[in-house]
Amino acid sequence: MDNQIKKIIEDYNKLPIPEELDFVVSKALKKRKIRRIRYQWISGVCAAALFFVIGINVNVNIANAFSAIPGVDSIVKVLTFREYKVDEQTYNADIKVPIITNLENKELESTLNEKYLEENKKLYDEFQAEMESLKQSGEGHLGVDTGFEVKTDNAELFAISRYVVDTVGSSSTTMQHDTIDKKNQILLSLPMLFKDDRYISIISENIKEQMRSQMKADKDMFYWISTDEPNEDLFYQFENIAKDQDFYINDKYQLVISFNKYDVAPGYMGVREFIIPTDVIADVLVSRTYIK
Numbered sequence: 001m002d003n004q005i006k007k008i009i010e011d012y013n014k015l016p017i018p019e020e021l022d023f024v025v026s027k028a029l030k031k032r033k034i035r036r037i038r039y040q041w042i043s044g045v046c047a048a049a050l051f052f053v054i055g056i057n058v059n060v061n062i063a064n065a066f067s068a069i070p071g072v073d074s075i076v077k078v079l080t081f082r083e084y085k086v087d088e089q090t091y092n093a094d095i096k097v098p099i100i101t102n103l104e105n106k107e108l109e110s111t112l113n114e115k116y117l118e119e120n121k122k123l124y125d126e127f128q129a130e131m132e133s134l135k136q137s138g139e140g141h142l143g144v145d146t147g148f149e150v151k152t153d154n155a156e157l158f159a160i161s162r163y164v165v166d167t168v169g170s171s172s173t174t175m176q177h178d179t180i181d182k183k184n185q186i187l188l189s190l191p192m193l194f195k196d197d198r199y200i201s202i203i204s205e206n207i208k209e210q211m212r213s214q215m216k217a218d219k220d221m222f223y224w225i226s227t228d229e230p231n232e233d234l235f236y237q238f239e240n241i242a243k244d245q246d247f248y249i250n251d252k253y254q255l256v257i258s259f260n261k262y263d264v265a266p267g268y269m270g271v272r273e274f275i276i277p278t279d280v281i282a283d284v285l286v287s288r289t290y291i292k
Helices: 003-014 019-029 060-068 106-137 198-217 278-284
Strands: 078-087 091-100 142-153 157-168 170-181 186-188 247-249 255-259 272-276
Touching: 078 106, 091 106, 091 157, 106 142, 106 186, 142 170, 142 247, 157 247, 170 247, 198 255, 198 272, 198 278, 272 278
Parallel strands: 091 142
Antiparallel strands: 078 091, 142 157, 157 170, 170 186, 247 255, 255 272
16 A cells, blocks of 8 residues: 555544534444344345345345345446425425445445435435324425446446435425445545645636537526626625535546536536636645646
8 A cells, every 4th residue: 555545534533523414423433233134045036136125124234244145246336215295286306315235344334324324314304294283284396316427447447426415495406425445444524635735726617618618509508606707696606615615536536516506507507517727736636646
């Protein structure tokens, strides 16, 4: 392991755990009794075709135990651990909880899975409470849909995208991404990838250049940024990404910066992603291990 990788891991170990994950980590560190499970191996069925859906009342550790089945540990990446559903005339919810099953770092795996579970359980509880309130008032439409997608899965990196679509009159979409170094079994953060905070302004300026280029090429494209033509209607202008801006690394080892619906553009533009050219950020990267 070279010195640059060691530095990244050391920086990772020094990162403070966000407050919202305190309870998750404490739970992950406790010894938990693993329930016994029974399974039947279906003879003649190719392992690559196996698909598991874990029921609502099943413990996370049971899903993890599937990795011990011969031939399954190498193909199971992400499962649907739980699914909360409501299907009524004006109230609809479809909330899928992902679970990662094949990480060697079981503490990291447990922390991520607990986070995904708690986030989606909270979302479901909030939906139920708002639905009951609307029913009592005698009117209302409410919808929420969540899901996930594997963005990158190669020998070195694993990236998962999680989305939430809320529908109350109009809809809003939020995205969250997690990128994992598979070899060193660590969760990557944006600051970990760079030598210092210069990346914030460098990436922000490149994104604004991309925005202006898109707007020039397509009149239907619109971003909340300043242009050569003053626009007094702009109530907000995008200036800089956040220090911990949502991101992932794609299968071409490129940095992708993600913005939720309404963050940098009108709602009709939806979620916006920008691939940052590696040569633009090369001088401020800690190493070229992840971004190439």
